Amino acid sequence: MATAERTFLLPCTCSARVSVTAGQAGGRTVCAACSREIDVPRLRDLAAYAVDQPRGTVVPRSGLGRGLVVAGCAVAISAAVLASSLVPIGGLFFPQPTTVTEIRAAVSAAPPTDVHSAWQSMARSSVARPATQEELRLQQFAAHAAGVANLLWGISGIGLVVAVAGAAIAASGRSVGGGAPQ
Ligand SMILES: [Zn+2]
Numbered sequence: 204m205a206t207a208e209r210t211f212l213l214p215c216t217c218s219a220r221v222s223v224t225a226g227q228a229g230g231r232t233v234c235a236a237c238s239r240e241i242d243v244p245r246l247r248d249l250a251a252y253a254v255d256q257p258r259g260t261v262v263p264r265s266g267l268g269r270g271l272v273v274a275g276c277a278v279a280i281s282a283a284v285l286a287s288s289l290v291p292i293g294g295l296f297f298p299q300p301t302t303v304t305e306i307r308a309a310v311s312a313a314p315p316t317d318v319h320s321a322w323q324s325m326a327r328s329s330v331a332r333p334a335t336q337e338e339l340r341l342q343q344f345a346a347h348a349a350g351v352a353n354l355l356w357g358i359s360g361i362g363l364v365v366a367v368a369g370a371a372i373a374a375s376g377r378s379v380g381g382g383a384p385q
Contacts, residue, residue: 211252213241225249268376271369278362286355289348 212220219236228246233239243249334342 210254211249212254213243213252215239215241223249266376268369268371268373271372272366273369275362275364275366275369279359279366280362282355282359282362286352286359289352289355 209225211223211225213223213232215221215234215237216239217234217237219234221232221234221241223232223243225246227243228249230243232241232243234241244252
């Protein structure tokens with residue numbers, strides 16, 4: 204089926220291009236632009252004039268869509284990577300883990316050096332005492348990191364939306380090209 208509908212573009216002497224199918228191989232066709240008769244090459248010679256898009260021409264919109272998909276994915280992925288690189292810092296120190304499961308999750312998510320310093324500060328801690336200057340500084344830093352991470356997740360989400368919109372534009376571009384062959 205796909206082979207039978209395959210389209211080839213023959214150059215006419217008037218510089219127009221005439222669309223023929225494999226079924227017309229070895230026959231003759233008429234140029235729509237200048238009405239001249241054109242010899243259609245035999246099937247094995249016709250392959251040189253094959254077109255990738257059997258139906259119609261590619262409209263520029265699909266190119267724009269693909270560009271948006273690439274740009275959107277790039278933004279989404281890089282923002283997500285940045286955000287997730289900040290989250291473990293915030294997750295370890297702020298808010299403080301309250302259950303064993305949370306502590307284990309935070310410890311396994313953090314680099315070994317962070318785990319070591321965290322255990323050292325925990326060992327010095329008692330349940331009811333004011334936070335030390337270092338802990339307050341860490342909390343402020345972690346809160347800041349969490350805010351930046353949230354912002355990055357937002358940017359990542361926007362990138363994802365742009366990528367999806369680009370995919371939709373690319374898809375509609377293809378269907379427009381298929382519906383109106385030139
Ligand atoms: Zn012509």
